[in-house]
Amino acid sequence: MKAFVYGGIGKKSLEDRPKPEIRDSGDAIVKMVKTTICGTDLHILKGDVATCAPGRILGHEGIGTIESVGAGVTTFKVGDHVLISCISSCGKCEYCRRGMYSHCTTGGWILGNEIDGTQAEYVRIPHAETSLYPIPEGADEDAMVMLSDILPTGFECGVLNGKVAPGSTVAIVGAGPIGLAALLTAQLYSPAEIIMIDLDDNRLEMALKFGATRTINSAEGKAADKVKELTGGKGVDTAIEAVGVPATFELCQQIVAPGGIIANIGVHGQKVDLHLEILWSQNIAITTRLVDAVTTPMLLKTVQSGKIDPTRLITHRFKLDQILDAYDTFGRAAETKALKVIIDA
Numbered sequence: 001m002k003a004f005v006y007g008g009i010g011k012k013s014l015e016d017r018p019k020p021e022i023r024d025s026g027d028a029i030v031k032m033v034k035t036t037i038c039g040t041d042l043h044i045l046k047g048d049v050a051t052c053a054p055g056r057i058l059g060h061e062g063i064g065t066i067e068s069v070g071a072g073v074t075t076f077k078v079g080d081h082v083l084i085s086c087i088s089s090c091g092k093c094e095y096c097r098r099g100m101y102s103h104c105t106t107g108g109w110i111l112g113n114e115i116d117g118t119q120a121e122y123v124r125i126p127h128a129e130t131s132l133y134p135i136p137e138g139a140d141e142d143a144m145v146m147l148s149d150i151l152p153t154g155f156e157c158g159v160l161n162g163k164v165a166p167g168s169t170v171a172i173v174g175a176g177p178i179g180l181a182a183l184l185t186a187q188l189y190s191p192a193e194i195i196m197i198d199l200d201d202n203r204l205e206m207a208l209k210f211g212a213t214r215t216i217n218s219a220e221g222k223a224a225d226k227v228k229e230l231t232g233g234k235g236v237d238t239a240i241e242a243v244g245v246p247a248t249f250e251l252c253q254q255i256v257a258p259g260g261i262i263a264n265i266g267v268h269g270q271k272v273d274l275h276l277e278i279l280w281s282q283n284i285a286i287t288t289r290l291v292d293a294v295t296t297p298m299l300l301k302t303v304q305s306g307k308i309d310p311t312r313l314i315t316h317r318f319k320l321d322q323i324l325d326a327y328d329t330f331g332r333a334a335e336t337k338a339l340k341v342i343i344d345a
Contacts, residue, residue, distance in 0.1 A: 001016070001017055001018070001019045001120055001121035001122050002014060002015070002016065002017075002120065002121055002320055002321065003015055003016075003017040003057045003116070003119065003120035003121070004057065004058055004059065004119035004120065004320075004323045004324075004327075005017070005055065005056065005057055005058070006044055006045065006052060006054060006055070006056045006057075006058050007054050007055070008054040009045070009046065009047040010045060010046075011045075011054070012045060012058075012324070012327060013324075014320075014321065014323055014324060017057065017116075017120065019121075019122050020116065020122055020123060020124035021124070022068060022069075022070045022124070023124065023126075024070060024072075024126060025070040025071045025072030025073070026070055026072045026073060026090075026126060026127050026128055026129065027069070027070040027073070027124055027125065027126055027128060028066050028068070028069045028070065028073055028076060028082075028124075028125045028128035028132065029066070029067045029068045029069075029122055029123070029124055029125075030064040030065065030066055030067065030082060030084065030122065030123050030124075030125055030132075031064050031065045031066075031067045031121065031122055031345075032062055032063075032064040032118060032120065032121055032122065032123060032320075032345035033062070033063050033064045033065060033141065033344070033345055034062055034063050034064075034141055034142070034144075034145050034342055034343065034344055034345065035059050035061055035062035035118045035119055035145070035342075035343045035345060036061050036062065036145050036146075036148075036340055036341060036342055036343060037059075037119075037326060037327060037330045037340075037341055037343070038060065038061060038086075038149055038150070039176060039177065039178060039244075039267070040060075040267050041058050041059070041112070041327075042330070042331060043244065043267045043269060044058060044112075044113075045327075046269060047269070048244075048267060048268075048269025049113065049267070049269075051113055051114055052112075052113045052114070056112065056113070056115075056116060056117070057112065057116035057117050057119060057120050057123075058112045058117050058119050059111070059112045059117035059118035059119030059120070059123075060084075060086040060109065060111040060112040060113065060117050060118060060148070060149060061084065061086055061118060061145060061148035061149045061150075062084050062118040062123075062145055062148060062345075063081070063082065063083050063084065063135060063141055063144045063145055063148075064081075064082060064084065064118075064123070064345070065079060065080070065081055065082070066078055066079060066080045066082060066132075067122065069128065070128070072129075073128050073129055074129070075129050076128060076129065076132060076134075080134060081134070081135040082132040082133065082134060082135060083132065083133040083134075083135050083144050083147055083148060083296075083300070084111070084118060084123070084125060084131070084132060084148055085131050085132065085133065085148060085293045085296060086109060086111060086148050086149035086153075086291065086293060087101045087102050087104075087107065087108060087109055087131070087290075087291060087292060087293040088104065088107035088108065088109075088110050088111060088125070088126050088127050088131040089101035089104045089107045089108075089127055089130045089131055089293075090104050090105070090106050090107055090127050090130065091127070091129075091130040093105040093106065096130075099292060099294050100292055101292040101293060101294060102289075102290035102291060102292045102293075103290075104127075106126070106127070107126060107127050107131065108290070109290060109291075110126070111123070111125075119320075119323060119343070120320075120345070121320065121345055133147075133296060133297065133300065136300075136304060139304060140303075140311060142311045142314055142342055143303050143309070143310050143311050144300075145342060146181075146303075146310035146311070146313060146314075146340065147296055147299055147300055147303065147310070149291065149293075150177055150178055150181045150310070150313070150340065151181050151184070151185065151299050151303075151308070151310050152291050152292075152293045152294075152295050152296050152299055153178060153181065153265065153291040154178050154179070154180075154181030154182035154183075154184070154185055154242075154265065155181070155182070155185040155295055155299065156289060156291050156292060156293075156294070156295055157263065157264070157265040157287075157289040157290075157291055158172070158178075158182035158185075158186070158240040158242065158263050158265050159182055159185050159186045159188070159189065159240075159263075160295075161261070161263040161287040161289050162238035162239075162240055162261050162263030162287070163237075163238065163261055164186050164189045164191050164238050165189055165191065165237070166189060166190040166191070166192075167190070167191065167192045168189075168191045168192065168193075168237040168238060169191065169192060169193040169195070169231055169236040169237050169238070169257075170186055170191045170193065170194045170195065170236060170237065170238045170239075170240065171194075171195040171196075171197060171227055171236040171238070171239050171240065171252075171255055172186075172194065172195070172196050172197065172212075172240045172242055173197045173198075173218075173239065173240065173241050173242060173243060173248045173251050173252055174197070174198060174241070174242035174243035174248060174266065175196045175197070175198035175200065175203035175204055175206070175207045175215075175242075176198075176203065176242065176243070176333065176339070177313055177339050177340050178242050178265055178266075179196065179198070179207075179240070179242035179243075179265075180203075180206065180207060180210055180313060180339065181310070181313065182240050182242060182265065183196065183207060183210050183211060183212055184210060184211070184308050184310065184312075185299075185308065187211050188302070188307070188308075191237075191238075192213075193213050193214065193230070193231075193236075194211065194212050194213050194214075195212070195213065195214045195215070195216060195227060195230060195236065196208075196212040196214070196215045196216070197215075197216045197217075197218050197223050197227075197251070198215075198217065198218065199217065199218055199219050199334075200333075200334050201217060202334075202337050203333075203339075204216075204217060206339070209312075210312065214230055218251070223251055223255075224251060224254035224255050227254075227255040228255070231257065234257045234258070235254075235255045235256050235257035235258075235260060236255055236256060236257055236260060237257055237259075237260045237261070238260060238261050238263060239251075239252040239253075239255050239256045239260065239261070239262045239263070240252075240263045240265060241262065241263070241264045241265060241266050242265045242266055243266045244265075244266025244267045244268050244269070245266070245268075245270075246268075246270065246271075246272040246273070248266065249262075249264065249266070249268070249272045250272065250273065250275075252264075253274070253275050253278070253279060256279075256282075256284050258282045258283055258284070259282075259283045259284065260282075260284050260285075261284065261285045261286075261287060262284065262285070262286045262287070263287050263289075264286070264287065264288045264289075265289075274286075313339045313340040314339065314340045314341070314342055315337060315338050315339045315340065315341070316329055316330075316336070316338050316341040316342070317341065317342045317343075317344070318341060318342070318343050318344070319343070319344050320343055320344065320345045322343075323343055326341050326343055329341060
């Protein structure tokens with residue numbers, strides 16, 4: 001089969017690889033139909049994710065059709081149309097019983113990280129019964145791909161951890177795909193203000209179309225002052241970090257109001273400074289999270305009802321044999337105006 005392979009920092013290739021086989025009774029082999037590229041994949045290529053070794057097939061999102069199942073799989077059968085969760089969960093360990101599927105002792109974020117992933121023609125899914133979801137008949141396949149990772153990540157790590165509430169003020173630092181996913185799902189809780197902050201005017205324009213009430217271009221370095229102006233000098237109740245670099249986490253510390261929350265989504269590959277000399281008395285909370293995908297069933301129903309349309313995030317389409325072009329396009333988003341790309345396997 002064809003597969004996209006991480007070869008080490010900055011190295012990537014489309015290769016011929018053996019088709020995966022059932023290893024454990026709970027496995028399923030899924031023939032991929034559609035996948036996508038995540039910002040986390042770019043972090044892997046930069047060397048920010050130490051658990052991902054060279055030679056790994058990347059990708060942790062997508063939909064497909066079950067080709068075979070292990071003897072222990074009873075809720076899915078060959079031919080079923082399924083959504084692949086970015087998080088694999090056994091459903092039995094201590095962490096799974098606490099709803100922390102991301103820390104499953106035999107799963108978690110392993111696809112495209114510790115085991116081969118979805119940017120290929122076929123993928124092996126461990127713990128298939130608790131890591132796959134049936135796709136409703138007639139569902140928009142592109143929308144389903146957005147439910148693998150980006151929508152639950154923006155919602156759980158940003159909106160839920162950030163305790164977005166009716167009438168509250170929210171700033172989302174980073175108007176890339178994950179920031180926009182947080183924007184889409186934050187509106188479920190009717191905040192009074194959602195301020196999007198980014199360096200890219202095109203992405204800020206998209207944010208306004210997606211429901212942002214204000215936008216700030218941070219290129220001039222005065223974003224914190226502008227947020228304070230918009231909030232009567234107080235800052236925001238929820239500051240969502242959706243980039244994963246020191247400067248954006250620093251900005252969140254500057255704009256959070258007393259009693260507010262900094263909700264980190266970004267994947268950080270280097271240390272950041274925490275200004276406790278300023279924040280120690282401010283009654284703030286800082287949250288971190290790896291998506292657990294516990295909200296996937298709820299979000300699936302929300303998308304099916306038309307309350308959220310994640311297909312608005314999709315800007316480009318490629319075939320699997322064009323995946324190197326897809327990575328180039330996604331990696332140069334400021335020039336290409338790319339948000340999410342769909343890759344047809």
